[in-house]
Amino acid sequence: MAKIVVDVMLKPEILDPQGKAVAAALPRLGFTFATDVRQGKRFEIEVDGDPTPAQLADVEKAAEKLLSNPVIENFTVRVEK
């Protein structure tokens, strides 16, 4: 069954203290690969059958109204098989 995935991330210009804390913890564990870390949210939305274009349009609206705050966050909507 396919699901609709909405990823929400803070806009690049908004400070992300949680991401910074993760970035600072990595080298303490010996992981030295990261130059920066940003933390976001992922929503997995299930619908009956394959998502229809109308459902995807509604998810876009819901993402703008509730799942994200457009003042500080960006979002993407995609279908995952």
Add this chain to the structure above:
Amino acid sequence: MKIGVVTFPGTLDDRDAARAVRHAGGESVALWHNDADLHGVDAVILPGGFSYGDYLRCGAISRFSPVMEPIIKAAQGGMPLLGICNGFQVLAEAHLIPGALTRNHELHFLCRDQKLTIENVNTAWTSSFKQGEEILIPLKNGEGAYMCDDETLAMLEGEGRIIARYVGENPNGSRNLIAGITNERGNIVGLMPHPEHAIDSLTGPSADGLGFFTSVLKAMVK
């Protein structure tokens, strides 16, 4: 003069806000999140706490509570509306004021007495203060960093809509030390620190917070 104090699931400071209203000489009216009726109040306070467990984003779910519909409508018509702490976050989520509140820059939850300067005494909630007056009231928040884009910040500064600023070191990473802002009309105020916890020296660090509540009573007499 009736001032409504809203209780959402997870609200903490509704009792102190109601006490502050009574202490200032007003009548407090309890408003319930699931009741879309303002019961004839002349002003509304959205108190602090962790409404809906701060799930999704602070204030994001409360903003769509049944009681918010008549509150938003009345506030857009000029009714005085004060959002304290979590209430400030609800105002931002409802887009009644610009910007957003995000995680404190040092990630720690803060709880301390904080000095502020009052920078705009022409709002419904600040007229009892003197311009530039320094006050001391509690600050307790995990997501109190006020964020907005450069254009909005310039607009807030240019129009004098920053009503209070932190004094000294920036406690939470708020842009330009912003502790509170108002809307264009001056009837809606969002404030991160807690004036309702500082209305007498017996229970608070000062009685400096009382001015917010006496201000709105004056505003409603006019």
